[in-house]
Amino acid sequence: MSCVFDRDKISGLADSELSAADALEVWQHLRSCDECDAYFQDILKLRETASRLPKYSAPAPVRQPNRPNLWVYGISTAACLAALTLWVTRPIPVAEAVQDHILALTSNHLVDVASSNHHTVKPWFAGKVHLAPKVLDLDADGFTLLGGRIDQISGESVPVLEFRRGAHLVSLFVTAKEPRNGPTRGFSVVTWRDQDLYYTAVSDSSVAELERFATLYQAK
Numbered sequence: 336m337s338c339v340f341d342r343d344k345i346s347g348l349a350d351s352e353l354s355a356a357d358a359l360e361v362w363q364h365l366r367s368c369d370e371c372d373a374y375f376q377d378i379l380k381l382r383e384t385a386s387r388l389p390k391y392s393a394p395a396p397v398r399q400p401n402r403p404n405l406w407v408y409g410i411s412t413a414a415c416l417a418a419l420t421l422w423v424t425r426p427i428p429v430a431e432a433v434q435d436h437i438l439a440l441t442s443n444h445l446v447d448v449a450s451s452n453h454h455t456v457k458p459w460f461a462g463k464v465h466l467a468p469k470v471l472d473l474d475a476d477g478f479t480l481l482g483g484r485i486d487q488i489s490g491e492s493v494p495v496l497e498f499r500r501g502a503h504l505v506s507l508f509v510t511a512k513e514p515r516n517g518p519t520r521g522f523s524v525v526t527w528r529d530q531d532l533y534y535t536a537v538s539d540s541s542v543a544e545l546e547r548f549a550t551l552y553q554a555k
């Protein structure tokens with residue numbers, strides 16, 4: 336062990352316990368230090384093993400999106416239907432996904448369920464969001480699953496999968512609505528449709544690399 340970087344901070348990142356500033360500092364260090372990066376990967380593997388042990392604690396509370404209950408405001412049925420139609424068909428802005436990706440990088444909220452095992456991550460979403468995302472681990476192809484979280488985009492709960500490719504992170508947003516193009520603030524964004532769901536991948540890696548990720552994801 337030659338690097339003197341604070342290992343407690345690296346553990347803190349794995350446990351999502353750091354402040355935004357500290358999380359960013361650790362991410363930046365992991366990009367340039369193989370030793371600490373290997374340490375971080377070991378922690379994730381340990382967490383993964385631990386997560387497979389039987390648990391007896393109460394399930395985490397289900398977070399509900401903040402949606403106004405139109406009925407309590409006495410709006411007419413026709414107005415409600417019109418609003419509902421608009422709400423259902425309104426596309427998901429890609430800019431919001433990019434913003435969420437940046438927030439995840441700079442805050443202590445990278446994943447709600449930390450696991451590289453899709454058998455752990457996929458069932459975690461059940462009951463928390465109304466759609467079932469395809470969860471893959473593309474570790475053999477260089478994209479390691481870190482886990483999943485639920486973000487709020489346009490007032491909706493959206494499942495997000497987090498992957499790691501070397502020094503880069505890929506956030507994969509899964510929505511029932513079509514993504515709408517917008518400013519990407521220099522990040523690479525690739526979208527595709529698989530059956531009834533839309534997938535939006537956001538990363539600071541190159542577009543070519545993200546397209547490779549998308550191709551792999553659709554092929555499995």
Ligand SMILES: [Zn+2]
Pocket residue numbers: 338339340364368369370371372
């Ligand atoms: Zn280091």
